[in-house]
Amino acid sequence: MANLKSSLNLRDKGAEYWERSPKWRRVALAIFFIAICYALPFLNNPLVNTPGSDFQSVLFYPVGMYVLMAIGLNIVVGKSGLLDLGYVAFFAIGAYTMAILGTKTSLNFWEILPIGVGLAMLSGVLLGTPTLRLRGDYLAIVTLGFGEIVRIFAVNTDAIGGSRGIAGIPTPPDVFNAKFTILDPKPYYWMLLTFTLLIIWMVRRMAARRPGRAWDAIRQDDDVAQLMGINTRKYKVWAFVLGAAVAGVGGVVYASQILSIVPDQFNLNISILILACVVFGGIGNVWGVILGAVLLAFTPERIRFLSQPRILVFGIALVVMMNLRPDGILPKKKREHFDPDWHTVEESGEGEIK
Amino acid sequence: MDFALLHDAFWGLTFDGIALGAIYALISLGYTLVYGVLRLINFAHSEVFMIGTFAALVAASGIMGVKVEDDPRTGVSMILTLIVCLVVAMLASAITAVLVEIVAYRRLRQRGATKLATLISAIGVSISLVELFRIITDSLPREFPRIMEKTFLFSYAGADVRNDKVIVIIAAGLMMFALERFITKTRLGKGIRAVSMDENTSTLMGVNINRVITVTFFAGGLMAGAAAFFYILVYENTSFKVGFFLGISAFTAAVLGGIGNLKGALFGGFALGLMETWTSAVFGTAWKAVISFIILVLVLLIKPTGLFGESIQQARV
Amino acid sequence: MSENVLELKNITMKFGGVTALNEVNLVVKKGEILALIGPNGAGKTTVFNVITGVYKPTSGDVVFQGESIVGKKRFKITKLGIARTFQNIRLFGESSALENVVTGADVHSKTGVVGSIFGTPRSRREEKANLERALELLDFMGIKKRAGQLGKNLPYGDQRRLEIARALATNPKLLLLDEPAAGFNPAEKVALAETIKKIRDAGYTVLLIEHDMSLIMGVSDRVAVLDFGTKIADGSTTEVQNDPRVIEAYLGAPADAS
Structure with missing residues (x-):
């Protein structure tokens, strides 16, 4: 049994293979996987097809969008350990920025994108600065409330369409030969994928450096983190703001594809689903989070033929999975890292310090 | 904004707010009890409440044979119907709560899983229950037959005091009193307090943790079931979504008072009920959630662990 | 040797009705190892918590390198140059x-x-x-x-x-060690004593809480004694060892037995 378990431990096997690989093989592997991701819309396999909905559309939303947002939420929940149940709010802010500026001004998608991201970040600062000193569960309810309030505000404000939302959102201008139209989800998927890869790259850099260590410390022991000289408040707000920025990107892109938005698209269920993606896949581990998001976004579409009970099946699957693998499918590495250079160090105990 | 309405109907609104607050308080007791022993938000508690409303519905129409088009009952038949509905709702919710604990929590707890994993497991149960009832009810709201004639008992300062709400307030008070007795006087209740203080020491002192947790969920479920019956008695309809709205409010109430603190849950419930009723009169019902949220944030900024702090062990109802 | 790295001036720390520290004065000089000793519950760790900003003292002042640090945020105090260890080890276990x-x-x-x-x-x-x-x-x-x-x-x-x-x-300019030898065997204690001396010789100033008398007497330049939140002695190891009040505080347990 133990043997079976260790051979099933694909994460460690994968990580080990990756670490043992020379640089050229890593680059080749990365290019190979990225190419596959870009080629996914052309995949026409009955196993992954989504009867009842267009596969290429599904790739963009929910799959691509959930992956992006789960990566963003993972910065908040997975890295720094802050429970955010209102993540959808930042997605909504991005989407509404695109919708309002796109319909009321002559700004195009690429000009609105930084504004949308900026506004999402600003709201992250405004919400985070006063509330991030609250402990876990209190923060959870405050963020949950914030998510609901953004939605309620949109429903009740006629200037931004009220409950009917906003229609006629312009599509992005063409990039090279890619034409962004409602009929073809592929360019949107590719754009989203590009943003996602960029964000993964940024997150990995942060995680390996000072901010990553600070978040690790804060998540594990806030008091000691402070006593080790970490400005915990600042790093928490940063985590919040970066998470908000990612959701803001998602919102802007989403609105430009869907062409019309209504407030009820941005409900609590989205926040919870994204959180489920993070925890289900393996909190803190970006690959686990991606896998979780793909599975949780794709499965309900794949089993759309079950129509009535598919969400029920989803809910049950969530419970069963969490009971079987409480740390998620691909948990954060717990494996110990033995670098040969350190392992063979002659133990002197005689070092000098400056 | 309509301050005139608040001014003119102040006592009427206050009375309605207390009735609503009693329902919130009963639900939030469930959140607080579970939080006390497990240090977890029971995300599925809103569905425990939802199932209570449907159980009351089944009890009224199925067991007691009251039809929506019937005239309200009177006399002994009415009292009997009320009691049967209440008891069935309480039992249904309590059994659901215990099952939720076994399905969503027990295994994860015994494996020492993280808080978040447990939270997602509970969310999974919540989603499943909502969907189950959505499918059963065809996504339609259900009407609850009128069991008792609703009359105004008397008027005070322009407030019409309606009999069903009086019953709700009094019965809710009795429930809370019974819970307080249970927590402070009985062996099991003391076990709950002991585990809330220190789980490890309690185990060493011979407290059976599993049993205490089951009892905690059961007690929380009883309160939620009572709340469910009172809710459906006053508002006379329910749907698969009812848990979501009431759940968020009740949870807010628990946090407002200081989660894990029984007194806080009660106070938070009544405070939130009153605030929601008053502010909806002024700003319109659409904004009541916003106002409640702002008040919650302000309270937490001044007192980060809620109005009464967090301790269940010293809790007095 | 006369430069004071840290000065506690009349520090009083009350929790509710309990006085954990009562008018404590303490000076840590640059480049020394000062041991803070006292029976359990004497308030030693409380001193550390006051210095590092975990607690804000009820009254009194903490002066670090000529600057009052009372009320400063914990991470700022660390940045200024005070670092500590913990009696009950608090590492980042998952890192x-x-x-x-x-x-x-x-x-x-x-x-x-x-x-x-x-x-x-x-x-x-x-x-x-x-x-x-x-x-x-x-x-x-x-x-x-x-x-x-x-x-x-x-x-x-x-x-x-x-x-x-x-x-x-x-x-850090000042290193606070909270019972670093707890649970160590005698050989490990000797090694630790050497390490602490080396830390001092590298130019650090050390404030040390410890129960093990042989370790304290071996490494400390000076010793301060707390009892029930009050400082009862402060001086060289020999002075403190012969102080009648210290002997009384450790009643029945002579200061050199351990």
Whole structure:
């Protein structure tokens, strides 16, 4: 049994293979996987097809969008350990920025994108600065409330369409030969994928450096983190703001594809689903989070033929999975890292310090 | 904004707010009890409440044979119907709560899983229950037959005091009193307090943790079931979504008072009920959630662990 | 030798009705090892908590290098140059030993989140410098081979050593050690005493809480004694050993038995 378990431990096997690989093989592997991701819309396999909905559309939303947002939420929940149940709010802010500026001004998608991201970040600062000193569960309810309030505000404000939302959102201008139209989800998927890869790259850099260590410390022991000289408040707000920025990107892109938005698209269920993606896949581990998001976004579409009970099946699957693998499918590495250079160090105990 | 309405109907609104607050308080007791022993938000508690409303519905129409088009009952038949509905709702919710604990929590707890994993497991149960009832009810709201004639008992300062709400307030008070007795006087209740203080020491002192947790969920479920019956008695309809709205409010109430603190849950419930009723009169019902949220944030900024702090062990109802 | 690194001036710390520290005055001089001793519950760790900003004293002042630090945020106090270890080990258990120490070394880095995302030259330089310093410190504490292991998986003694390395990484002017030898065997205690002396000789100032009298008498330049929140003696090891009040405080347990 133990043997079976260790051979099933694909994460460690994968990580080990990756670490043992020379640089050229890593680059080749990365290019190979990225190419596959870009080629996914052309995949026409009955196993992954989504009867009842267009596969290429599904790739963009929910799959691509959930992956992006789960990566963003993972910065908040997975890295720094802050429970955010209102993540959808930042997605909504991005989407509404695109919708309002796109319909009321002559700004195009690429000009609105930084504004949308900026506004999402600003709201992250405004919400985070006063509330991030609250402990876990209190923060959870405050963020949950914030998510609901953004939605309620949109429903009740006629200037931004009220409950009917906003229609006629312009599509992005063409990039090279890619034409962004409602009929073809592929360019949107590719754009989203590009943003996602960029964000993964940024997150990995942060995680390996000072901010990553600070978040690790804060998540594990806030008091000691402070006593080790970490400005915990600042790093928490940063985590919040970066998470908000990612959701803001998602919102802007989403609105430009869907062409019309209504407030009820941005409900609590989205926040919870994204959180489920993070925890289900393996909190803190970006690959686990991606896998979780793909599975949780794709499965309900794949089993759309079950129509009535598919969400029920989803809910049950969530419970069963969490009971079987409480740390998620691909948990954060717990494996110990033995670098040969350190392992063979002659133990002197005689070092000098400056 | 309509301050005139608040001014003119102040006592009427206050009375309605207390009735609503009693329902919130009963639900939030469930959140607080579970939080006390497990240090977890029971995300599925809103569905425990939802199932209570449907159980009351089944009890009224199925067991007691009251039809929506019937005239309200009177006399002994009415009292009997009320009691049967209440008891069935309480039992249904309590059994659901215990099952939720076994399905969503027990295994994860015994494996020492993280808080978040447990939270997602509970969310999974919540989603499943909502969907189950959505499918059963065809996504339609259900009407609850009128069991008792609703009359105004008397008027005070322009407030019409309606009999069903009086019953709700009094019965809710009795429930809370019974819970307080249970927590402070009985062996099991003391076990709950002991585990809330220190789980490890309690185990060493011979407290059976599993049993205490089951009892905690059961007690929380009883309160939620009572709340469910009172809710459906006053508002006379329910749907698969009812848990979501009431759940968020009740949870807010628990946090407002200081989660894990029984007194806080009660106070938070009544405070939130009153605030929601008053502010909806002024700003319109659409904004009541916003106002409640702002008040919650302000309270937490001044007192980060809620109005009464967090301790269940010293809790007095 | 006369420069005062830290001065506690009439520190009183009350929790509700309980007075944990009562008008405590204490001076730590630059380059010395000062031991803070006293029976259990005398308020030693409370002193550490007041110095590091965990508690705000009810009254009195804490002056660090001529500047009052009362009311300053904890991370600012650490940045100013006070680092500590914990009586009940509090490492970042899910992080590797090396990461633990680098976290401490990050204190004086200038790079923020944005610099790290874009990998500015300064960020690379600082990352490299902090990593090297951390490895150096692990080596100094004799636990370099543990670098890649998770904090929680280290043997007990190495966890205590790692805590010292992590605190040293912040480059403190004053190092606070809270019972660093707790649970050590005699040989380990001797080694630890040597390490503490080496830390002092490298130019650090050390304030040490310890129960083990032989260790204290072996390493301390001076000893201060707390009893029930009041400082009852302060002086060289011999002075303190012969102080009748100290002997009384340790009633039935002569100061040199351990």
